[in-house]
Amino acid sequence: MGIKERKERHKEDLKARILEAAKKLFVKEGYEATSIRKIAAEIEFSPTTIYLYYKDKTDIAYALHQEGFRLLREQLGALAHVADPFERLKAMGRIYMQFAVNHPDFYELMFIMKDPMQYLKEHHPEEEWPEGERVFDGLMQTVSACKSGGYFPGMDTAEVAMLSWSVVHGLSSLYITSHFKHIADKCSSYALPDQEALLERAFNTYVQLIQRMH
Template identity: 85%
Template sequence: MGIKERKERHKEDLKAKILEAAKKLFVKEGYEATSIRKIAAEIEFSPTTIYLYYKDKTDIAYALHQEGFSLLRERLSALIYVEQPFERLKAMGRAYIQFALDHPDFYELMFIMKEPMEYLQAHHPEEDWPEGERVFDGLIQTVEACQKAGYFVDMNTAEVAMLSWSVVHGLCSLHITSHFKHIAEKCSSYALPEHEALLESIFQTYIRLLDGLK
């Protein structure tokens, strides 16, 4: 490996360390309480070093936002080979939920924190939301295929897609923020499943509702 390659690898390794430290602090301490100085201290570098790679804290948050969407797209793209569209729609919902369970820190940055979207609006106001659009496009295409197969035939494609996204996002958000756990443990009069089974049970109810729209 030449000097140029070693320098490039060192640069990428350092950027990865910065992002990992920032992600940890954003989730643990909150975005507002996390400073560039704290991120630098976490990886034992000076704040000046971080500024060589990122303009500010929102730039770091948006970089993490992009990384998270890359991971999510990898999971969803594997489902393109599920031939039956309604089965693919169900599989997409499951994959989305599993991503949130496996990566709650990324999920919070991608779909709950407002700062990455504020960065996009402030620095690239002329652009759309490319990360979200790529995921949503796949969902739109799957809903369209479902409609050709006889599902949701009298419904607006984009609205069905948005409804599907909203439902699974709501499930993930309630689970990550422990609202499900609180309901399951404290509100026994509702006869809900145990906390560990609650997410799956509600997802199954949602699927039955979708299936009834055929």
């Protein structure tokens, strides 16, 4: 490996360490309480080093936001072989919720925190939300295929897609913030052994409702 390649690998390794440290601190201490100085201390570098790679804290949050979407798209991409569009739609919902369960730190950055979107607005005002739009486009295509198969008659494709996303996002957000458990504990009909079982049961109820739209 030449000098140029070694320098590039060192640069990428350092950027990865910065992002991992930032993600850890965002989750542990909260976004507002996390500073560039704290991130630098976590990896034992000077704040100046971090500024070589990222403009500010929102730049770091947006980089993590992009990383999370890459991971989510990879998982959703595994559904390309599912021929039945309604089965694919259900699987997309389950993968989305499982992503939130397995990666609550990424999920919060991607769908709850406003800071990555603020970065996009300030630094790339000509763009809307490329990461989210790519995932939503896949959902739209699946809903459109469902409609071609007789599902959701008379309903607008975008509205069905937005409704589907809103439901799984709501369940996922309630789950990762522990609100779901507190409410579910008071509902005897949801007296199941763990939160993930509660999440699955709630999702299945939604699936049964939309399945009737055929």
